[in-house]
Amino acid sequence: MILRNVIAKMLTRKNPDEALAGAKEGGLEKTLGVWDLIILGVGAIIGSGIFAVVGTAAAAEGTGAGPALMVSMVIAAIACIFSALCYSEFSTMIPVAGGAYTYTFATLGECMAWLIGWVLMLEYAIGFIAVACAWTNHFMQFIKGFSNVLPAWICNPPYWLTSDYRNAAHYYQAQGLDPNSVIPHIAGIPISINLPAIIMIILMTAILVKGTKDSAKMAGIMVAVKLGVIALFVLAGAFYVRPENWTPFAPNGFEGVFMGAFIIFFAYIGFDALATAAEECKNPQRDLPIGIIGSLLITTIVYVLVALVLTGLQPTSGVAIPEGLLKAPMAYAMSAVGQNWVAGLISVGSIAGLTSVLLVLQMAATRVLFAMSRDNFLPKVFQKTHKKFNTPHILTITVGLVGIIGTLFLDLDVAASLCNFGTFTSFIIVCVAILILRKIDPDRERPFKVPFCPWFPLMGILCCGGLMIYSMVVAKGETAALSSMLFIAWVLIGVLIYATYGYRKNREAEIEVVENEQITSNI
Secondary structure (H helix, E strand, C coil): CHHHHHHHHHCCCCCHHHHHHHHHHCCCCCCECHHHHHHHHHHHHCCHHHHHHHHHHHHCCCCCCHHHHHHHHHHHHHHHHHHHHHHHHHHHHCCCCCCHHHHHHHHCCHHHHHHHHHHHHHHHHHHHHHHHHHHHHHHHHHHHHHCCCCCHHHHCCCHHHECCHHHHHHHHHHCCCCHHHHCCEECCEECCCEHHHHHHHHHHHHHHHHCHHHHHHHHHHHHHHHHHHHHHHHHHHHHHCCHHHHCCCCCCHHHHHHHHHHHHHHHHCCCCHHHHCHHHECCHHHHHHHHHHHHHHHHHHHHHHHHHHHHHHCCCCCCCCCHHHHHCHHHHHHHHCCCHHHHHHHHHHHHHHHHHHHHHHHHHHHHHHHHHHHCCCCCHHHHCCCCCCCCCHHHHHHHHHHHHHHCCCCCHHHHHHHHHHHHHHHHHHHHHHHHHHHHHCCCCCCCCCCCCCCHHHHHHHHHHHHHHHHHHHHCCCHHHHHHHHHHHHHHHHHHHHHHHHHHHHHHHHHHHHHHHHHHHHHC
8 A cells, every 4th residue: 555655656747737837936037039049959969069979970990880971860860850849849838947857747757757857967967067078178179279379388288287087197197107296186185177177167157147048149159150160161171072982881881870870869969958948938839849940950951061071071981090080070171181271260160069068058957957946856945046137046056066076087988978878768758758648638738749649759769769779789898888887877876866855855845735735724
């Protein structure tokens, strides 16, 4: 009997009307229009993926897609579009903060809502930390171009000021130096910090505390810069394309194409972050579907054009793959054909791209946590909003602090894989949730409907689930194995936190509601 009662509580769903009422009582300021959403969407998607991961997806030895990378991109986009349609239906029907977390609570119940919120933290918060570290790498590469103008201490600072301790130790060991003698210590503790990433996180936190409208303006500037740089790469690079580089088209066959789709999927992460900002939209019923689907289509076209030119500029099979093609593929490809000035501008675009991604990922992480705090999964202090800016400033600062701590030890390759696992999971759950809500609440008003339901949601489940399982089975190497184990560990930790804290807090909240109702009735 007790077990049955516990299970019933874990499966308790939150009525969408309750979520809408809660948002109306203590909601966030509505400042975002359709163009703001498209800018934020493109800003979130076009970032570290296209400027870095694209090289690995095309040229990774044994698993790279080669020139068939453009096919991999289309496969990844198709896997996304089904989920994007489901996100669009939910975001117009329940336009409140939280995104996939809120949708799960309305369909699969309390326990699954907590777990999906926990998984979203894997996608947004860890992705945020990873992009911050990548930002440092691109910024330092860019600043070295001014070595003849700027002081040496700026262009070539000590490595322990631009990296976490583990990478700094490996770097100094490779140089034949003892890390303990080079890295400074305070009270016996080695001091190795990613200072540029920390400064950028502080700046992003300050902008987000001030408000989403200012954040959208900044993202707009960054999006304009990086789209201009990408257009320059495509137009300038087209004159140096060698068609023979496109053969063989798929050097590693279907395995390479599908692994390329899994790897490049990291470059599509971000459009779902728009759903977390639904509560701040002026007209979510009309604007959110346009913002979500529009940003996804724009970035897919951009990605395919980049893949076409990149693989035409550089051979991606049958030769030794240079490190530059894997780390900064677009800049390396232009330098290889003698267009160093274009490569320099691409570095500017990569910094702009990563900056806009940082902005949106931190905002998304904050909005998910804000929704979870409303549902008693987090302390009530996180529900507070700034008196002047009406933003969740305490949560925004908290996520910023977590980001700063994360830059001290996070491995970027593992982080990218973990983000993929988190995103695939959330996409699958949203597709499942659409099917459930169509069944249990068919009469609810739906300003936007997923076409060809249930087939499109089922296709989303098959595409995302297939890519995730395929990558776990086929992927080789220490990074792949570690990321798979860490994902499982992350989920188990989430279950433990819910069992020891979340479940108890929700039961206490239920008792408090009953007591308040009794007091009111007695009065």
